[in-house]
Amino acid sequence: MITDPQGTILALFLAFCRMGGCVMMLPGFGSGRLPPQIRLFAAVAISMGVLPVLWDLIYPKASAPGATYIALIFTETLIGIVYGLIARLYTLGMQFAGTILAMSIGFTAPGGHDVVEDATENALTNLLTLTGLLLLFMMDFHHVVLRALVESYAATPVGAVIDSQKMLITLTDTLRASTMIMLRLASPFLIYGLMFNVAIGLVNKLAPQIPIFFISTPFLIMGGLFLMYLSIAALVRQYADGFAPIFTSF
Template sequence: MISDPQGSVLAVFLVFCRIGACFMVLPGFSTARVPMQVRLFVAIGISMAATPILWDTVYPKVSGGGASFILLIFTESLIGTVFGLMARIFVLGLQFAGAILTMMIGFNAMTAPDVLEDTAENQMTNMLSFCGLLMLFMMDFHHVVLHAMIDSYSIIPIGHSPNTQQMLITLTDTAAKTYYLMLRLSSPFIIYGLMFNFGIGLINKLAPQIPVYYISTPYLITGGLLLVYWSIGAMVRQFADSFLPIFLGN
């Protein structure tokens, strides 16, 4: 028999605040294609499974209840959101790389519904985002995030005020590292687009009577798609391999 039902429920709920806030923004789980009920029950199930591991850490802080429990709900939700945002910023960077890629190869087709969200996106960016997220799931990135969430209780104990400045620094460092990574992944397409357009500009100066732009566009797209075909495997692989150094490096 449970000796303190109220304290047990409060302990599970407090664990849910940190884990549920992380799942609220975690890539893949927070997508519009996943029903909210599924997201909710997954977060509850993981919280109930993690509570026995964290019992000695969580229960002493909530056994008394009181007004301080409201502050704990806020701080725990903030901590979980930061962990989820770190992974989400990294995945959103692939959309940034896809936007650069499509612009440099001239693949400015009509936008289509996003595979993951309820927004319109270019088909090439859709494909890159989906492939990158699929690779992360194949490499069990969600296990890494959950392991980091469990370990966070020893780094940021319950009841201690989180360092908001350090949280902001962590998020900005993640965004900066992701930005440099995406520039590196899209650099072949940037070089290809600049060289192609520079060459077409020279040809246009030599023969201004010929509408070089309309003639060159199919060659620009064809060459860009061939470059995508040759390099997309390495791009997605480097993207997936960089998750651990960027996420755990902060």
Template sequence: MITDPEGTILALFAAFCRIGGAIMVMPGFSTARVPMMLRLMIAVAVSMAILPIMWDDIYPKVGGQDLAYVRLVGIEVIVGVVIGLVARYYVLGLQFTGTVITMMIGFNAPPMNDVLEDTAENQLTNMISFAGLLVLFMLDFHHVIFEAIAQSYRVMPPGAAFDAQAVLVTLTDSLGQIFMIMLRLASPYIIYGLLFNMSIGLVNKLAPQIPISFISAPYLMMGGLFLVYLGIAAMLKLFADGFVTVMQGL
């Protein structure tokens, strides 16, 4: 039996602000292919599920003046967005890796519609980013994020002062980790592209009258696609392993 309906609703809305802020920017849930109403229903369902677990942390903080509650709501939204942004940056890092790979192997096909967003993207980048997101869903990455949100109530309880410096440090450290992981994923293709182009440049110096660069373009692409065929399984495995490492940094 609910003895304080008003306080329960206020506590549920406070939980919804943090959960909804994360789902608003989370990869997969925030794409243009997911209807807004479906995202709203997911956020409400997760908030109702997490409220009984975090009741002792949320409910005592929702009482008091209206201005204090409005401030609490604003901070809760920002905290949720920060947690969701870390996961979104990680998936965007894989998309950036796909763009680097297409450039290094010379795969410059005309862009097509993105699988996830309403933008144009290269076909190989589309395949890599969609495959990475699919692997994360298969490994229940959203459970990891929801667990991180639940743990965040211990680190950043509702009603506490907002520490902008700590948030910026968290985002900066996460971006640093993501950059190193994505550089590791793209390093074979970067080395392949550099070695191939250096070799072609040396051959072109020996025979300047022959347009070696035009002749070598199909071989560059063929070798690069074959390298993608051999290494994409290991790349996605390293991508999935790195996600847990990045989220544990929160």
């Protein structure tokens, strides 16, 4: 029997602020293609699941509502958003790598609807983004995020002073590490595009009368797609393997 219904609801709402802020920004869960009701119910279910585990850490701060409780709502939501942004920045890196890849191999077809987000994206970038996100779900990346959220109550307890500088450093370090990984994944296509265009430029200098653009573009795209066929499995696998080290390092 619940002896303090009001305190229980307030404690659940505090847990919901941190979990819901993270779910709101998580890739896949926070997608524009996902109905808001599903995101809301997922955040509530996660909050109800972790509340018994974190009861002794949350309930003492929520049992006495007041002006302090309003401040706790904002701080808890901010902490959850930062954890969700770490995962979101990493997954957005695949769009960055896909854009570099498509430009390097000359695959500049008109953009279509993004499968994950409500935006316009190249078909090749769509393929890589969706494949990488599906592989992350298959490897239970959300379990890594939820475990980090539960452990965050020890690192940043409810009611603790938030270090905004530390949060910004964490986000910038995540962005730097993600950019380095994505550039490494797209580097074969960058080298291929550079070598191909240098070779075509030399041919054009030797025979200026040849319409080199119309002749070279099909070969550039065909070679780039063949290179992608050979390397897409390793590319997506390295992308999925890089998520846990980056997320857990912060």
